[in-house]
Amino acid sequence: MGKANTAIAASGGYQAAEAARRHRIAVGVEIQNLSFVREGYQRGLPAVGSTLNFTENQEIYGEGDEAVLFFKVSIGVVRTCTYLSDGRRQIDAFYLPGNVFGLEVGAEHSLSAETVCNSTIISYRRRDLEMLAANNEGASRQLFSYAMQSLARAQQHAVVLGRRCAVEKVAAFLTDWAAYSPQSEILTLEMPRQDIADYLGLTIETVSRTFAHLEGKALIELPTARQIRLKDPEGLRHLNS
DSSP: OHHHHHHHHHHHHHHHHHHHHHHHHHHHHHHHHOOEEEETTEEEEESOOEEEEEOTTOEEEOTTOBOOEEEEEEESOEEEEEEOTTSOEEEEEEEOTTOEEOOOSSSBOSSEEEESSSEEEEEEEHHHHHHHHHHOHHHHHHHHHHHHHHHHHHHHHHHHHTOSSHHHHHHHHHHHHHTTSSSTTEEEOOSOHHHHHHHHTOOHHHHHHHHHHHHHTTSEEOSSSSEEEESOHHHHHHHHO
């Protein structure tokens, strides 16, 4: 009886080891066969995932939620933000098509993520990326690249917030946004002015007055509330320097 139990245990151990070996092989094949997408400057995410559709101003995840997923913008614009104890909102960043967001260092999301407009988002399981990074040098480099992009975005925002006056902050915002616009001198802003104010640490009244001031100086033209023509991009960059 003891010999039979020993044989069964040995057989079970062999089966477990064989299953683990087959899983490693399957993972290796999956990594080798992954197709990759390229949108803007973002690369390296496997071209699989759940596609989610959100309406304007809809929450994708909340601050403190478990960070089991991360996301990529396919269509639309997403903002990440935090709400202060007095009810004020501070926007940390805006994400455009091709941008990855929600990839956290810890187990929880440090910020909330919301759609600025109707948006299509692709979700990925965090553990899948961690598995890829553990087994594939290219995926590991890509993960490091995402971390560096997040750091650069945070540093850029800190510089904008450190501007001395509202004119400099708004000029910096327009100059930065122009770099992502298909037409560098005509900007179509998906976000309302309240979003711009919460991103720059200003009031909406100050943002509106600053736009009017820049228009009066012939630096910009405002055909509509969401469309801005940069009449003097160099002048804006000078304010931003």
